[in-house]
Amino acid sequence: MNALKSLLTPDRQAARVVPPTGFTAQLTLFTSAAMAFLAVFALALSLASGRLADRWSSALAGTATIRISAPAEQMDTQVAAVLALLGTTPGVASARALDQAEQRALLEPWFGPDLPVDALPLPRLIELTEGNPGYDGEGLRQRLLAEAPGAVLDDHTRWRRPLAVAASRLRLLGLVSIILIAGATGAMITLAANAALSANLPVIKVLRLVGAKDSYIVRAFVRRFTLRALSGAAIGTVLAMIGVAILPRADDAGGFLTGLGFQGFGWLLPLLLPPLAGVVAFAATRIAAFRTLKGLT
Template sequence: MSAFGRFLKGDRGADRVVPRGARAAVSVGFLAAVMAFFAVLALALALAAGRLADSWSGELARDATLQVFAPQEQVEAQARAALNVLRTTPGILSVRVVTLEEQTDLLEPWLGPGFVVETLPLPLMIAVTTDRATLDQDSLALRLSAEAPGAVFDDHAAWRMPLVTTAERLRIFAIACLGLTVLALAAVIGLAAQAAVAANGQVIQTLRLIGARDSYISHAFTRRFTLRAAGGAVLGMGAGLALLAALPRATEQGFFLVGIGLRGWHWALPLLVPVIAGSVAWGITRLATRASLRRWS
């Protein structure tokens, strides 16, 4: 049997060192469940923020719009001139005139379905896909000002870059929360292990008198706390995944937490949470119990 298998099987004699109803061990299981729940949510937030940052700085960075502001009788002529400039400019991959129906769909969530969009002085809009590496925006602006003075080219950088920065900082914040969760779990497990050793002092002294080594005693505490932490983390992970699965999809109307959740293979990442919780519990309990036992020597 492997060392891991022996650890899971345990030793009935050693397990009696730590009473099954020990409050410290029960508290560790409950704390691990709570920490795992929040860890799953923080992980989902970090992944969602990363997706948003990558999208806003990647694919969406290629999108731009050109709006034609001109008197009604000049709109068509300036639109043709603007389209000619765009199609002959290096770095412009595609252009497409945005229809009035599309503009209506974009404005409907803000103005309501019953609003008559035709009453607004909407500009003619052209959707543009660009190659940022080869596009010379200064040259494009000069050509547009000369051939279509009513055309305004917007690469969306004014609103996109703050969103990218916000998403990046949100990802850092979520990762920091994950780290703090692990540290808090380690600190509480260490204190609980020391308290459990102190509460069972008479049993430990008796075991020493009959020849039990500190490694034997430490193994009993380590196994109990590790299994409690891992079991609690599994329950907390399950609760976190259930909450994420219950969230409305980003495509549903009225859903403001767009993109929050897990996608694809990211659903497998929360499985690491119980493994990490158990590993932290094993390492911290082992160190804490051995340090406490040395002080008792």
């Protein structure tokens, strides 16, 4: 707590005792900016994957379609038979036949609004909602085959589930990427801090000679690296957020790729990255500095 307090309290004289080191300063700034930039995109990917997983999962809330192909004069009989069959099938919460207007709406994106649905030998569609627990898909298929041979169960939940799982994994990968980026930032800042500490060993020896405590010396380095990491990450985050903001907006046709971005309060999440980079730099520099000082009298 004291370390954090001293970090926030500027001590110009203490800051001056360690000479500025251009190379490590630029390295820390650049690394933090680059890592924050990547982290924002990993976060955007993770959130977009999460939304996709949620969307597909909700679609999985248990719907299926039964497609009935039969001669026109038998169609109504077959539809009635299937609805009756579904009414007695355990695990089917509800079932209804789509009317012609709904079928036309489904086909409209491909064939246009003037499609003569009445004149075409189109199959009829029955939408069923799965109960909890669900129905036995294989058993239902067997019953349809026996009682309505022209009816085919299109169990689309079964192919959407792996996609939802894949989206969840993608979200997990995004989060793992952020953790790896934080780790890599810590490693880079540790290297930069070690380089700065080595370059300043004569300075550190003089400070010890005149009675400086370890905490004083560590503070001078930690404050410097933490502020550099914080500023670098802030720059990287802002640039990446601008990049995400100018991506094409999500729409139904674009699907996943155009949905890569933040929504609502999600825009606040990247703002956590600069403080996170600061915390990583604070810890990495502090550990490196105390380790270096341990070797000096």
